[in-house]
Amino acid sequence: MSSILEVRDLVKQYPGLRAVDGVSFSIDAGVCFGLLGPNGAGKTTTIEMIENTLDLTSGEVFYKGQPRGQKFREEVGIQFQSTQLLQYLTVEETLKTFHRLYTRQASLQQIIETCQLSDILKRDNRKISGGQKQRLLLALALLNEPELIFLDEPTTGMDPQARRNLWDIVQAIKNLGKTVILTTHYMDEAQILCDQISVMDKGKILTSGTPKELIQRYCPHVTIQLPLSLPAETLQNLPWTIETTPGGHELHAKDAREVLKVLMERDLDLSDISIHSPNLEDVFLVLTGRSLRE
Ligand SMILES: Nc1ncnc2c1ncn2[C@@H]1O[C@H](COP(=O)(O)OP(=O)(O)O)[C@@H](O)[C@H]1O
Ligand SMILES: [Mg+2]
Structure with a gap:
């Protein structure tokens, strides 16, 4: 696979804050790349510098092997975090x-279908739900048939159904072969x-890989919790260390099947x-000692 986008050593310096x-x-090309990190990590700043909607302090951005130019502007779609939609217009207008x-x-027809907007085309922009607005913003980002699409926190504030x-x-969109x-x-x-995924915190990338690789690299064990009602003596001489916590007897293993087999025996x-x-x-907890939602 060839790289569609490469960024090198991006820096944004604000007075007193990098x-x-x-x-x-x-x-x-063709993958969905995620910048995962807590609020304030620097995700929006990073992608806005890549989009060229925010000036960068230093660093380089290459699109299809070249510094960003005309091609980049034409072939990229951006879903803004909070775009002011034009008042008094319907979704269709x-x-x-x-x-x-x-x-x-x-x-346009394909975008309307992909973004599930058929039912609300005649509705006023101001009368649509948060999830519908997000779908409209996404549709707007697709209008120029982009090859590369930027989505900044596309589901923040949505209810579970709208998120799904x-x-x-x-x-x-991924199935259309686009890069996200x-x-x-x-x-x-x-x-x-x-x-x-690249995991980001405090302006830096902590680690990168597929979700599976990251989990295997940093958290290779499953945690199995057994009820406290099980007498401790029945759990003696197991090949795993057992820790008794207020929530139950806890053990960590590479493979849950092994543990279940022994316990069943x-x-x-x-x-x-x-x-x-x-x-x-x-x-994220292993990497930073903090939760993503703190
Ligand atoms: N215009 C600005 N001036 C000063 N600091 C800013 C500005 N924009 C963002 N920041 C700060 O930069 C950091 C990263 O912000 P941001 O990129 O929005 O994080 P994220 O999108 O990961 O939540 C935050 O500490 C934020 O307060
Ligand atoms: Mg942000």
Whole structure:
């Protein structure tokens, strides 16, 4: 695969704050790349510098191997975090108004379908829900048939149903062969949508990889919790260290199946067992000692 976008040593210096502190990464064409990190990590600043909507202090951005130029402006779509939609226009009028601005035009009908806007075309921009607004903003980002699309926190503030809806749309956009760059502080979103992730905190990239690689690298163990009702003596001489906590007897293992097999052989009542498979939230905790949502 060839890299569609490469950034080298991006820096944004504000008076008294280095919001982005030497960020480098490269994104293969056709993938969904996620910048995952808590609020204030520097995600928006990073992607706005890449989009060229914010001046960079230093660093380099290459699109298809070249410094950003005309091609970049034509082939990129940006979903802004809070775009002021034009007042007194319907969803359809908004789409048509912006569509006309481009020389390179995607099929409006296809965008309306992909972004699930058919039912609200005649509605006033001011009368649509948060999820619908987000879908409209996404549609606006697709009007110039972009190859590379920037989504900044696309589901922040949405209810679970609207979030899942938007995830389906991002999947559909990926299936069209487009490259997606998204920022998020939701580990489930990153895990579901992203092929490649860079974890960001305090202006720096802490680590990069596929979700699976990151979990295997930093949190290779599942946690199994057994109910306290199981007498401690029934858990003696197991090949795993058992820690008894207020929540239950806890053990960590590479493979839950191994543990379950041994426990079943002991004929224990496992009805209240719980198994926690590590996720990107755990990766962030291991890397920083903090939670993504703090
Ligand atoms: N215009 C600005 N002037 C000064 N500091 C800013 C400005 N914009 C953002 N910051 C600061 O830069 C840091 C990174 O912000 P941002 O990129 O918005 O983070 P994120 O998108 O990850 O939540 C934050 O500490 C934020 O307060
Ligand atoms: Mg942000």
